[in-house]
Amino acid sequence: MRPRTDTNQAGCIYDLYAAFGCDFGGDGWYEIMRGLCKELQEACNKEPGAKVIPMQIKEKFGSLQFYFHAENCSEELNDELYNIVNKWEGISERTCMECGAAAVMRNNGGWVSPLCEEHYAERRR
Ligand SMILES: [Zn+2]
Numbered sequence: 001m002r003p004r005t006d007t008n009q010a011g012c013i014y015d016l017y018a019a020f021g022c023d024f025g026g027d028g029w030y031e032i033m034r035g036l037c038k039e040l041q042e043a044c045n046k047e048p049g050a051k052v053i054p055m056q057i058k059e060k061f062g063s064l065q066f067y068f069h070a071e072n073c074s075e076e077l078n079d080e081l082y083n084i085v086n087k088w089e090g091i092s093e094r095t096c097m098e099c100g101a102a103a104v105m106r107n108n109g110g111w112v113s114p115l116c117e118e119h120y121a122e123r124r125r
Helices: 013-020 030-044 075-092 117-124
Strands: 051-060 063-071 104-108 111-115
Touching: 030 051, 030 063, 030 075, 063 075, 104 117, 111 117
Parallel strands: none
Antiparallel strands: 051 063, 104 111
């Protein structure tokens, strides 16, 4: 695990982990959270005062769910923010939750999660 108090340039990534206690295990989606937050921040930088307030971050049916509230955004920017979130939620469905490798959705005892071959085999043991 990476230190939860560490921050990136935008000062958001690990704070989000800590503040919202992402309920998915493993570090596999770390790069997804990082990429998602970076793109949201870059989009917000285009409009003064624009910001994204994350409401809830969780995993549902093997997909990242990032619920947020946008403030001081034009309709155009708002659309862009939703598109960014949709894009990364889609990427999460193809990314192993444990290690970040390419994955497909696995059904393991009714629990659906994107896992690579290795971690799928591990869970079935
Ligand atoms: Zn894996």
